[in-house]
Every structure is written in C-alpha cells, then in structure tokens.
Amino acid sequence: MAEMTIWYIVIFSIVAVTIAYILFNYFRIKKMPEGTEEMKEMAGIIRSGAKAFMKTEYRTIAIVVAAVALVFSLFVEKTSGITFLIGALMSSSVCILGMSAATYANVRTSNKALSSKSIGETVKVALCGGSIAGLAVQAMGVLGLALILVIFNGVDHEATGGGFLTTLPGVNPSIMRISTYSLGCSLVAMFNRVAGGNYTKAADISADILAKIRNDLPEDDSRVPNVIADFIGDNVNDIAGNCSDLLESFVATMSASMMIAVILFKQYIGAGAADTAALEKVYSATVSYPIILGGLGLLGCFIGLLFAAVKKMGSNPSRELNLATWISAGLTLGLGLVGAWFTFGQTDQTILKETYGWALGWLTPWICAILGILSGVAIGIITEYYTSTDYKPTRKLAEMAPEGDAFVITKGDAIGSRSVLLPVLVIGIALFVSGKLAGTYGIAIAALGMLSFVGATVSIDAFGPIADNAGGIAESCHLPADVRVITDKLDAVGNTTAAVGKGFAIGSAAFATVSLIVSYVGNYTAVGEEPVLNIALFTVVAGAIIGGALVEYFSAMLTDNTIDSAKIMADVGDKQMTPEVLAGKETPDYNMMIQLAAKEALKKMLFPSILAMVIPIIGGFVFGVQFVGGLLIGATIVAIPRAIFMGNSGGAFDNAKKYIEIGALKGYGKGSHAHKSAVTGDTVGDTRKDVVGVALDIFIKTMSTVANTLVSVFRNITLIR
C-alpha cells in the first residue's frame, strides 16, 4: 500500500491548501466594510437570529448524535460510534462555517454594490462568500473520510470483531466505519433540511398571509413582523441545509463506491476465477479510487474558483460563473484520468476486463464518471426547460392564471408530473449504460462523477441566497434604486445557475441510492454469490409498496408541519400589527417572530428526522433483510419522481408569478386577479420545492445508509423469518 501513502499525502495537501484558502477568504470577507448604520443593524439582526437558531438546533442534534454514537459503540461496533461522530462533526462544521460566511457576505455584497456600482465587483463578494461554503463541503467530506482511512488502516475486506454485534458472522467493522461516517453526515443533513425548510417557509408563507390576505400590503413589507425571519430562513435552509445535503450526497457516494468495491472483491474471490494477489491489487484500486477522485476534484474546484476570484468580471457575470464551474469540472476530469491511470492503469488489465467485465479496461470507471457528469448537465437543462419563463411550460402556466387559482394549481401539477419523465429517462439510460460498462461499480462512480466537483456547484448555489439577502437588505435599508438593480441582476444570475446544481443534486441522489441499495444487497449476500434482491418474493414486494407509501407519509408530515407553523406565525404576527405599526410609526417586534420561527422548526424537526433512521431498523429486526431491501427500493422509486415533481412544479409556479409581475402576460399585471392566482401557485410551490422536494433525497439516502450499516446485524437477528 505504498502508493496509497503517496495518495494520502496528495489528498491531505490538497485539503490543507483549500482550508487555508477558505480561511483566507473568510477573514477577508469579515474585514470588508458593512455600510451604513442601518445596514449594520439589519445584518446584525439576521446574523444573530441565524446563529441563535443554529445554536438551539445543534443542542438537540448534539444530544441525538451523542446518543446514537453511544449505541453504536456499545452495542454494534466499538469504533463505529467514533466514525459516526466524525461524520456529524464534519457536516456540522461545514454548516456553521458556511452560514457564518453567508451572513457576513450578504450585507457586504449590498455595500459593495452601493460603493462600487459595479456588477462585476459585487458578484465577487457574493461568490467569495459562496465559495467558502462550497469548498468547505468538499474539503471536509474528503478530510473526514481520509482521516478514518488513515486512523483505521483503510478498508479491510476481511476485518472482524470490535464489539458485541460484530461477533456475528458476516459483520465487517471496516465497512461499518465507512457507513457510519456517512450516516453521521446523513443525520445532520436530515435535521438541517427538515428544520431549515420549516423555518424558512413558515416565515415566508405567514409573511405572505399577513401582507396579502389579511392586510392588503405589498410583499416583504417591513410592517409585517415576520419579514426578517424570512431573510434568516434563506440562510438557514439555502446555505446550511444545502451544504449539509450535498456533503451527505458526496460522502454517501464515496462510501457506496467503496462498499461496492468490497462486495465485488468478495464475489470474485469466492468464485475463485483469478490470481488472488492480482485481484487484491484491483480491489485496492477500486476501494481507493473514490476518495482519490474526490480529492483531485477538490483541487479542480479550488483552481476553478480561484480563476473566478481573480478574473475581471463584466456586466453579465453568469458567463464567468458558468466558466468557473466548467473549469472545475474539466480539471476534475483531467485529474481523474491521471488518477485512474495511477490506480487502475497499474493493475492486471485481464482481471479488469474479464473478471470485472470492464470492456474498456482501466479507462472504464473514468468514462462512467463522464457519463455521470453528462447526465447531471442534461437533467439541469431539462429542469431549466420546465421551470424557466423562457420556455413553453411556464408560459402556458402563466396563461392559465386568468382562469383562476384552480386552473393554475392543476396546470402546475401537470407540469410537475410531466417534467419527471425526461430526467428519469436520462437517469435510467445512464444507469443502464454505466451498468453495462462497469456493473454496479460503474453506477457508483457515475454518481461520484456528478459530485466530484461538488465544491464548485455548491459555491454557485450558495451565491444565490447571499445575493437574495443582499437584495433584501438593500430594500429594507432603502438603498438607492441602482443598488437594487445590481442585486436583482445577481439574484437572476443565481436562479439560472441554480438549475444545473439541482440537476446534479437529483441525479446524484438517484445514482447514490441505487449504489447504496446494491451495496446493501451485496452486504447480505454470501461470499462468491451473485447479489440478489428478488422483488417477485412477497416479502420484498410488500416492503417495496410500504417503502413507497412512507415517502408520501414523510412528505405529508413536512407539508403539514410547515403549513401549521405558518398559521401559528400568522396568528401571532397579526396581533403585533397594531394601528401604530400599520401606520409606520412603530416597528414590529421582529425578534419575537424570529424566536417563534425557530421554536416551531425545532419542535417539528425531531420526529420526521428520526423516522428515516428508525424505519429500516424496525423493519430489519422484525421482517428481515429482504423486507428492508424492498423498503429501500420502493422508497427510492417513489422518491425520485416525487422530488422532481416537487422541485419543478414549485419552480414553474414561482417563475410563472414572476412572468406576470414583469408584465409579460398581456392584459394582466401585478395586482390583477391573474397575478393573485399565480401568487397562490407560488405559495403552494414554496412548501413543495423548498421543504419537501429537497428533503426527499436525504430521506432515501439516510434510510439506505442505516440499512447498510446494520444489514449484517439483522441478517442474523430477525423476528419473523
């Protein structure tokens, strides 16, 4: 494993350089001027509100994480609690760092717009904030995994022992460490998404009710006490939630690839076809390549984002931002090719071709990675088609608005459902082709391909909410109109670039879950046998149908929680809207609403978040591995179309409303009854896209990761056989 030592040195060096760059940017942002006193005050409220929320949230998360870690270490495998903690820690630190950077960057972005009046320079401030979050996601994900591999001596396919349940046959503590690390990231991501979604949308929707239904005020009017909670929500959900979400995807994909490497090795060594030493070498390559690709991708993103940071930007910055993404992707691919050569290129090509069935030898995994990237791009373009006002679907939706709310909702439902097919065809075809090329390992690497430059995509994603907040601050602090023009432009850029990011998030979740399920099946399969999950068995099919229904139930819980919290916040906020407040003579108590939003979100976070962990455990101990395999596949098959539906119908509603607001629908402008119907659509879409849609990915990945962690346990202990 001498070559692996060299790789570790390379990976740790890349991580070290990136972290240094992140810190440099963080302090650079912090030193920038914040602008007027009013801006400072507003930014202070947002920052302290966001921090207070995170603090309370992490108190709960810490207790749950500590309890789970203890259970793992005491009852399952003694080191698995530690690796679980490392995962939770990496995820938490990314969230806190990212959100902190964003809440510094927002006001400095508005101030830069005010002081420089230059779009190019303003973009750089927002992007600098975003790149702190983005690079941290990839750096921490790689760092945690690399640390575990170094501390615990890599992934040993023959490891045994290490605690009570690991004495059971087939339990491998080495695999368990990888999957509990991933699980630590999953659990934190789940809490962040569920709580963040509730926070931001309860605030947003209640602000809308108070303004539009109960008091006939314009949107985001500062007399509505719920407005600031809405600004905070952007940071809580779109920064912290998104960072932990994609960190989880990235880590889950790397760990699934590594677990599949172990399973394949066991299958082929059991079959006894090839030379053992050479097969061991191939095993070593397959198990290392995921983290190598992830680490090299970090270097690619670092260079790509550095390019954007130093390059002079013109008045249409979306070109430069896209360029930064493509430089990151291109470098990642180039470096990934080098990585593939140094790992797979040095192994026995006959084993790769014949035993593993990789027709293209050492190049095969790399081609699968390209396939993954291409499908991510394709899904992004399709998302754009269904949700942007430049294309027919959203325009048709806007044209339905004059017929009333029911027409808007029904048409939006149809667009959402229709938009599912093409992305899923892309996923299906890519699964098919990568499976043909390199079996299940190919599928896992395709997923990793999409996420191998996650640092760049998250940076661009995080750019959006920073620009959005900057615009909100400009509005609330009554900055000159030309400042608002700049921040609006930034906001629009963020919306466009976000579509590609969404494509990668959905596509990689689908691929990662499929890899996790295959790895799950492999984990209960005996050495030398082909992994089988027979859905023609009644146990599996019963599990699958129930798994699908659980996705609906989880969606219902999040939707109900959001709407109930919104109603409570509207009722409390209403009482504050005294005649003095409405006349503009008094400011409403923003803090009270901020605390209420946090209280509601935290109260409603626990049950849905824990559900994803608990279901496969109960299912496994009661009905066994086959039933849980069914659960996972059913949940995945339902969650993928539902997540796309939620995201795209929500996006189309949002943009159809904007289309009417800019006056593009002939005869109906802002304030017309058509606009009111479009606003109804937008409000319905809010919960769909920002609460439910984004949480479904994590739901299925958490379920799959828990199942992977414990499969070898409940393979041995099951109530009903």
Added chain:
Amino acid sequence: MAEMTIWYIVIFSIVAVTIAYILFNYFRIKKMPEGTEEMKEMAGIIRSGAKAFMKTEYRTIAIVVAAVALVFSLFVEKTSGITFLIGALMSSSVCILGMSAATYANVRTSNKALSSKSIGETVKVALCGGSIAGLAVQAMGVLGLALILVIFNGVDHEATGGGFLTTLPGVNPSIMRISTYSLGCSLVAMFNRVAGGNYTKAADISADILAKIRNDLPEDDSRVPNVIADFIGDNVNDIAGNCSDLLESFVATMSASMMIAVILFKQYIGAGAADTAALEKVYSATVSYPIILGGLGLLGCFIGLLFAAVKKMGSNPSRELNLATWISAGLTLGLGLVGAWFTFGQTDQTILKETYGWALGWLTPWICAILGILSGVAIGIITEYYTSTDYKPTRKLAEMAPEGDAFVITKGDAIGSRSVLLPVLVIGIALFVSGKLAGTYGIAIAALGMLSFVGATVSIDAFGPIADNAGGIAESCHLPADVRVITDKLDAVGNTTAAVGKGFAIGSAAFATVSLIVSYVGNYTAVGEEPVLNIALFTVVAGAIIGGALVEYFSAMLTDNTIDSAKIMADVGDKQMTPEVLAGKETPDYNMMIQLAAKEALKKMLFPSILAMVIPIIGGFVFGVQFVGGLLIGATIVAIPRAIFMGNSGGAFDNAKKYIEIGALKGYGKGSHAHKSAVTGDTVGDTRKDVVGVALDIFIKTMSTVANTLVSVFRNITLIR
C-alpha cells in the same frame, strides 16, 4: 375433468339466471313512467347525448380492437385474436347495457320520488338501475372466461403451437388466450376511463368557470350551456367507466390466478418432488378455483341484490344497502367454502401442505379470500376516515379555508399524502400474510376474494350517479322541494357506500397487479426454477425508475387534457351566454356543448390509452424481459400511492367544500371567501379523483397484462441483451 363439466354446468346456469334477472329488471325499469313532459325532455337529452358519445367512442374502439385482434391472430397466436375480441365484447356490452339502464333509471328515480314521496321506494328504482350494471359486470366477466375455457378445452399447461410466434420455445397458446381475454377487457376499460374522465370533468370544470369566475352565477345554473354535458358525464364516467374498470379488475384477477396456477405446476413438476398424477389433480383444482369462486360469487350477489329488491325499505336506506352488500359477501364466502371443499378438498393434502406449502391444506385459498375481503373493508374504512366530514382530516381542511386557496391546496395535498400509509400498510400486511399462507397463489386469491362479489359493490357504486342525475333532473325541471330532499338523501347514501367500493377497487388493483407481475416473472422462468426478478440488477432497476416516471407522465397527460378541454369548453360556452341567455329569455345551445365535450374527449383519448399497451412492447423488444419486469414493478409501486393520493385528496376537497356549504364552519357560509377557497380545492380535486386516480389502476393492469401476453415472445426476441 368430469367434475369440471359439472362446474361448467353450474356456472352457466348461474350466469343464465342472472342474465334473465338483468333483462327482467331492464324492461321493468323501461316501463316505469318518466314523469312530466319537461322531465321527459331533459332525460331524453341526457340519454341521447350519452348514446351519441358512446356510439362515436365505440367506433374508434372498434377500429383499435379489430386491429389489435388481427395483429394477435396473424402474428402471435391464431386464436388469441378471438379471445381478445371476446374480452372487448364483454366489456363493451356491459358498458352499453349499464349506461342504458342508468339513463332510463335516473328520470324514473326522480319521478318515483315525485309520485311516491317515499325514500324507500325511490331507492329501489335507483338500485334496480344500478344492479343491472353491477350484475352484468360479474355475469359477463364469468361468461366470457367460461366460454373460452369450454371452447378451447381449459388451460393446458403443455399447449404449444398455434401461429407464427408461438413456434418460439416457451410460448403457451392456452395461457395466451386467457391473458388476451383479459387484455380485451383492459383496453376497453382504458378507453372508457380516459375518455369518460375527460368528458365529465371538462364539462364540470368549464361549467364552474363560466358560472363562478366569469359570470358570478350559482353552480349548475341552467343558463350555463355546459351544464347538461356535466349530467351526461356522470353516466359516461361513473357508470360506463366504472363498470368496465371493475370488469377488468375482476377478469385480470381471475386470469392472473390461473396463470400462477400454471407457473406453480411447472415449478413443482420440474423439481420432481411429488407424484405426477396427484400433482396434475392439484393443478386442475388451482386452475379451476378462480372461475368457480367468481361464478359462485355471482350467485351470492344475485341473492343479496334480490333481497334488497324485495325487502321493504325504511327512511334510512343505507342500512339496507349495506346489508345487501354483506349478504352478497357472506353468501359468496359460504359458497366459496363449498367450492374449495369440492376442488381442493378432493386432492392430495400432502401435496398441498408440502409441495405448495399451504399450512392449512384445502382451506388455505379460502382463508386468503377472506383476508382479501377484510383488507378491502379496512381500506374502505380508512378512506372514509380521511375524506368524510365526520372526521378530523376533512374538518381541518375546511378550517384552513379562511386562510385562502394556497392553504387549502397545501393542506389537501398533505391529507392526500398522509392517507396513503394506512391503506398501503393494510395491503402490505395482507400481501405478506397471504404470501406466507399460500405463496403467490394466495396473493392472487386474496385479490379475487375482494372482487368475488363485485356484482354487489358495482351495483351500489352505480346507485350513486343515478341518484345524482335524478337530483339534477329534479333541480332543472323545478320539481317540488320535497323531491329534492329525497334525491339529496339518496345522493348522500351513495357517497357513503361508495367509500367501501373504492377500498375494494384500490386494494384489488394492488393485489391483482402484484399477481400479474409474479405471473409475468414466472412466465419467463425455466421449468423447475424459482421465479426471480432481481432488482439489484441495473437493467431491472433502470426499468423500475422509468416505470415510476411513466405513471407521472400518464397522470400529467390526463390532467393536461382535462384542463385544456375545460378551457376550450369554457371559451366556446362563454360566447353562447348572450344577454338574452343570461336574462333567462333564451335557452343556450346545450347540444353544441355536448358535442364539443364528446369531440374533445375522443380526440384526447387515443394516445394515453394506447401508451399503456405500447410501452411494455417496445421495452420488451428493445431491452428484454428483465427491463419490462422492472417497468411493471416501478409503475405499480408509484401508481398505488398516487391513486390513493388522488382519490383521497379529491374526496377531502369535495367534502370540505360541502362542510362549509351546510354551514358547519363557524363564521363562514356559502359565498364567503373561505367557501371560494374550498371551491378551488374542489375543482383541483375533480381532475385528481375522477380523471387521474381512477385511470391509474387500469394503466398498471393494462401494462402488466400486455407484458404477460407477450413475455414468452420477447423472451426470445430482444434487441439489447
């Protein structure tokens, strides 16, 4: 097979008696007085509109059916075209007869209310109409299958030959006849549901737009030209569509059970465990019991409905109607036990227990049938809980109405999603238990159990739209208020009893599809091997994900078509609403709108209906049997929760609106802004529950039936292996 001859005599006798009873009732209804001239005229418009629509619709259906039959006979298997035609014919005759009876019964129901002022006597007229449709469904379903079995000498597990493609290995013309018969029923049902849903909801929604949004008139106002098309729609979708839907379920379930009987026999004979002659006898019992149970159930329903027809009814007829259902179910079960004794009781119990694994011997299938019935009842009760104003969910929905349309929709979405879990748990547990008891044959018989008294459930279902139409006629013809009180009461009774019917429809569709998929897998499995569909293979999982997306796409097409047709009908209707019409001086041109509704429905019927047939064929020839297996399972896993969501969210919206209309929501009555929001919910729910939800069942069953028919063909011919 002497005992089978006796059974055929029994079955044909039951069918003959039932058909005689159906005809007797038909002419009895026809002879009843229609009432005033105005009523006659109104009823005439409805009847002739419905007939004209059916005539045009069946012209298209006839062409498609003939073409498909020809293809089957020429290229697949020479007799399979004939059996396909028999299926289509049975389904069509039930639709035409049922709708004809309903359009006679509606006006006679209002007239009976007018002349007798007695709820009890009025109920009997509506039920008499409904029972013609209901009994015809079960009688024709059994008749067609029995005819095929008699003409072609039963189901021969060793049959070969019979046409071009049947020379391929593994193609069994005997099985193909059964599955093409079922496919004939499926195709007609698909056309009826798709066209009927579009017709009725485009008329309904456009009438609503014209009344409420564009002209501020009350619902169902006769100045709106689209109103009569709406009345016709009730007959087209809720009678013809529902009859062909449940006929298809019933036939598909019988045929799936028979196909599974063949598969099990092949598996066990191949394994070589048991005495061949005794095993043949068990085979003969397993393959005959489905039609025996179906035939005996027809007798049970005949007696149950006869009871309701002769018994004196009081002022709360729902007790008597429920009693009629339970007498039918009870008799079916009792007769089914006798049937089980005469078939399975006479075979080698050791083979049943050891080879087939039926722990309870000959009683086992019968117990599975009971399990099916119990789950149907449980799903019905759960449906009632989520959609009736007597319980919390719908009341909570109504309480959200004062907060506006977006809240109503979001809450309704949450209720719909939440309502999925319990029915699916019931289905999952029943699948698990019936699978444990009697393997896949147990699952198929559980499905058949639910449908074994389909004659009674469809009769009660059909009662609803007849009562609804009777009320509409009473309103339009300005009959006295006490008549409307009676018809309203009938309508309410219909709504309550419908919940149980829905439970059976959804539950049996889930079970039937699972049986069809298992049968599909068995059909490509070699003799003596265990049927496996390995979803851990990338081909299968790619198919499953795409299958799920197709369900969304199909839903989107139907939704889009409905809403587009509604807009067109609203625009055309609007032009007719001249000042004279609005002043009540002129009647609008109802016929023009009736023709437009038909034209729209027929134009938009073809593509979605054919899709379900074409997808598995293309999938099979291009990607092979494994991929199609994935498609089927994916489509089923997504369609079940979606169908429940559509039905229950639609039902809750509908009833929340009614809750406000009867003044049960404090402070908000008819015409309040809360009521308007509830109306929006109801309109959104219309498309969901009456167009999409009811079509999803047929979509998955049609796909599965096509796949079953052709599996042995594309097992041999596949482009990409």
